[in-house]
Amino acid sequence: MYSITKLIVACRIVRNVHASVRFNVLCHFLGTPRVSLTNTIMAQRSITSFFKVSPPKCEVKQEKPVVKQEADEKEDEEVRDNSPISNGKAQVTSKRPRLESSDSDTSIRKKSPTPTSGKKSKVKRQRIESSDSDSTCPQEPPASPDPPKSPPSPESEEKTVIKLEKSSPKKYASPKSKKKQPLKEPNPVKEVSPKRSKKQSPVEKKNKSPKQEVLFKKEKEEEKESKTEVKELVPEVDYNPAKANYHPVDDACWRAGAPVPYLALARTLELIEATSARLKIIDILSNYFRSVIVLTPDDLLPSVYLCLNQLAPAYESLELGIAETYLMKAVGQCTGRTVPQLRASVARAGDLGLVAQSARSTQRTMFPAPPLSARSVLAALRDIARMTGHASVDKKIKKIQSLYIACRHSEARYLIRSLEGKLRIGLAEQSVLAALGAAAARTPPGGDCLDAAKGKTPDEFKAIVDEHVLTIKSVYCECPNYERVVPALLQEGLRGLAGRCRLQPGVPLKPMLAHPTKQLAHIFDRFENEQFTCEWKYDGERAQLHVPELEAGGGPDLSKAAIFSRNQENNTTKYPDVLGRLTSLLRPNVTSCVLDCEAVAYDVVNKQILPFQVLSTRKRKDASEADIKVQVCVFLFDLLFLNGEPLVRRPLLERRQLLREHFNEVPGEWQQATSRDCSSLEDVQQFLEEAVRGSCEGLMVKALAGPHAHYDIARRSHNWLKLKKDYLDGLGDTLDVVVVGAYRGRGKRAGVFGGFLLACYEPEHEQYQSLCKIGTGFSDEDLQNLTKQLQEHVIEAPRPYYSFDPQHSADVWLAAARVWEVRAADLSLSPAHRAAIGRVHPDKGISLRFPRFVRVRDDKTAEQATSAAQIADMYLAQDQVRNSTTAKTNMDEFY
Incomplete structure (x- = not known):
């Protein structure tokens, strides 16, 4: 029998739930000593946790319900406890003794759902514990009829409840029972949304802590926001500021507080480019400005700068300086095209911006770049302009590529044009100021009114708009700095604008200009019954001298003195010798001033004024006082600011008196303009x-x-007239024209340019209109020098903004960059030229008769050339024309 026991232990097979009990009973009948299975097989607890009950299929005929299962357990316990034991041997009963289950087993039984059908279901395996054991596993004492049950732990109770809730089927109560049943508490497991929180009683509100009150307020605000319907935005591609009855919020394509998309500005510029009517252009731009003022006021300044294609005020001299070749290289590297291919495309299209847009539209990227905004584009352009030093070109190209890759739709066109410095959409600065004034009139900044035109007649509202536009233009003339004007407009409105933006040293003004006249009789026609004076007109360079006051007060700050040109460019480094002798100019009672002067080349030995050509030989920037050979004498003719007070609204008689009292004259250095008060012809x-x-x-x-004697800032006014010495030659004044084309010379002029196509500037449409062809007034040396100078401006095709007759097509087309001064016998109508077309005659332009070259005007840009309106006025001022027409001309105009 011992061998049987040894065989059983070696096999390590325990197949039944009551394996340990049967083994001990078998050993009792055979009379063999009991063998402990602890060391031979594994620990009893390990066996208990490892084996599961798997009753024989023959015994499990029908699964008992959960309710009867507890009763069966009690009967088995009673049978086992009351079974007779004789001679220490347990009597074998017909039923198998049932073991007590642990708490986990009870939870498993309760978890099983009550069977509702007669079908058999699989019985889950249960964990058991042995009721009998050896010395290592002591035998369990006989259970009492009512054994005490240990209370279940809270954790097991919670688990049991949750499992029962999940497994129990849903029961639907009748409506009557619903009324009787109390309200159930919400499930603590679920999170209650703060937006649907229940209202608290007044007592609870009083007991709230400050943090709870803040949270309660936030919940209320979020609840209000959730209730308000969020309207869908207009797609950026469909943004249309030219829409009739435009609404600044509903028709915008961005939300309040969000950065203005660059595509919205590009869409605005695209509509302006397709419009020729000036009033319609102002209306389109003002609608865009209205949306910016209401939704994102911080982006109004970047929008104004980008519309004007400027990066900063003119006196800061912040320019991009990107050549067309570098732009082609950047576009080519992004689109896989070569520079020659792009040049051919530009020659066909005539615009690098259009070529860049078409190339970008056919390109697809795997990961699109973030969309551009107006403020980010302006910041990137400023970064490009400030890049200097070694390898700055490569850095600029990489920066341009990052912008170009992010472009969508028409953004590429206007980005490349901005980088070129030639937006060319027919949008002048005066139109931008007019649009800004119209937007501020219709949608006042900082207010709740979105459309101030409601409730007013068209005439009444037009008067309000005109007042706003005039105020903004006047303020900008006195303080030409958008970084001061725009924030003041947004914060103070129109009423506080003039008080915050005033003339001060350091911010140059646009100077007052004079109208030309060719006859002495015109002077007395203009100043009839008015007092006037005559001054010498010096042949030099306009200079505006600014001397600020010390921050501590008490005197002038000569270290911050500056000289600005008529274009508001900073020429301080060009005239270090002039600033070095400021102490001899200012008298002790002067603390700050702004002077309008003329810098003229001067022969100190012979005490004689030299021609302008001599002055142009001076170095333009970073001149050293020791290397200066051409001496300059500054002639003072007006005083605009003195000791903290602007004087532009005072008459010239008073300004001239203050000028003579507060400033010294030093011969050859500082002199006041020679003047005389005349009363007769x-x-x-x-x-x-x-x-x-x-x-x-x-x-x-x-x-x-009188009322016309004040200083008209930024105006070409009839209050000033210029009378040149060559007025008897025919034309009362010379003209400053732009060279847009050249013709190859023949015969004696072979190898150089022998003729040129000249044009005037039309600011309203930003066009260059052909004026005449010129071939006289040049020496052989002039032609050689001019040909070399113009070679760097050669382009492959005429620009789209060149207006000319095809029969005057040039052999070589030039970029509009060089300005020449020419003189002619008179002006006449011409069907072959386009200058001032539509102003005097609907189908004919104006041309110069017998033009001849005078000099090159390096001090003027192409935009500052003689305008089409001035040419029309000069044509109408001729005697033969005045006798045959009564046409009226504009007396004053902003330039």
Whole structure:
């Protein structure tokens, strides 16, 4: 029998739930000693946790319900406890003894759902514990009839409840029972949304802590926001500021507080480019400005700068300086095209912006770049302009590529044009100021009114708009800095604008200009019954001298003194010798000032004024005082600011008196303009001859007293007239024209340009309109020098903004960059040229008769050339035309 026991232990097979009990009973009948299975097989607890009950299929005929299972357990326990034991041997009963189950087993039984059908279901395997054991596993004492049950732990109770809730089927109560049943508490497991939180009683509100009150307020705000319907935005591609009855919020393509998309600005510029009517252009741009003012006021300044294609005020001299070749290289590297291919495309299209847009539209990227915004584009352009030093070109190209890759739709066109410095959409600065004034009038900044035109007649609202536009233009003339004007407009409105943006040293003004006249009789026609004065017109460079006051007060700050040109460019480094002798100019009672002067080349030995060509030989920037050979004498003729007070609204008579009282004269260095108050034609004639003998161009005739004697900033006003010495030659004034084309010379002029196509500038449409062909007034040396200078401006095809007749097509087309001064016998109507077309005649332009070259104007840009309106006025001012027409001309105009 011992061998049987040994065999059983070696096999390590325990197949039944009551394996340990049967084994001990078998050993008792055979009389063999009990063998402990602890060391031979594994620990009893390990066996208990490892084996599961798997009753024989023959015994499990029908699964008992959960309710009867507990009763069966009690009967088995009673049978086992009451079974007779004789001679220490347990009597074998017909039923198998049932073991007590642990708490986990009970939970498993309760988890099983109650069977609702007669079908058999699989019985899950249960964990058991042995009721009998050896010395290592002591035998369990006989259970009492009512054995005490240990209370279940809280954790097991929670688990049991949750499992029962999940496994129990849903029961639907009748409506009557619903009324009787109390409200169930919400499930603590579920999170209650703060937006649907229940209202608290007043007592609870009083007991709230400050943090709870803040949270409660936030919940209320979020609840209100959730209730308000969020309207869908207009797609950026469909943004249309030209829409009738435009709404600044509903028709915008961005939300309040979000950055203005660059595509919205590009869409606005695209509509402006397709529009020729100036009033419609102002209306389109003002609608865009209205949306920016209401939704994102911080982006109004970047939008204004991008519309004007400027990066900063003119006196900061922040320019991009990107050549067309570098732009082609950047576009080619992004689109896989070569520079020659792009040049051919530009020659066909005539615009690099259009070529870049078409190339970008056919390109697809795997990971699109973030969309551009107006502020990010302006910041990137400023970064490009400030890049200097070694390898700056490569850095600029990489920066341009990052912008170009992010472009969508028409953004590429206007980005490349901005980088070129030639937006060319027919949008002048005066139109931008007018649009800004119209937007501020219709949608006042900082208010709740979105459309101030409601409730007003068209005439009443037009008067309000005109007032706003005039105020903004006047303020900008006195303070030409958008970084001061735009924030002041947004914060103070129109009423506080003039108080915050005033003339001050350091911010140059746009100077007042004069209208030309060719006859002495015109002077007395203009200044009839008015007092006027005549000054010598010096042949030099306009200079605006600024001397600020010390921050601590008490005197002028000469270290921050600056000189600006008529274009508001900073020429301080060009005239270090002039600034070095400021102490001899200012008297002790001067703390700050702004002077309007003329810098003229001067022969100190012979005490004689030199021609302008001599002055142009001076170095333009970073000049060293020791290397200067051409001396300069500064002639003072007006005082605009003195000791913290602007003087532009005072008459010239008072300004001239203050100028003579507060500033010294030093011969050859600082001199006041020679002037005379004339009252007759003979006095003017005599004074003109003196000016010509003094190496001057002629006379400046100015209103001395009265309502027309103030300083008209940024205006070409009839309150100032210029009378040149060559007025008897036919044309009362020379013209500043732009060279747009050249013709190859023949015969003696072979190898150089022999003729040129000249044009005037039309600011309203930003066009260059052909004026005449010129081939006289040049020496052989002039042609050689001019040909070399113009070679760097050669382009392959005429620009789209060149207006000319095809029969005058040039052999070589030039970029509009060089300005020449020319003189002619008179002006006449021409069907072959386009200058001022539509102003005098609907189908004919104006041309110059017998034009001849005078000089190159390096001090003027192409945009500052003689405008089409000025040419029309000069044509109408001719005697033969005046006698045959009564056409009226504009007296004053902003330039």
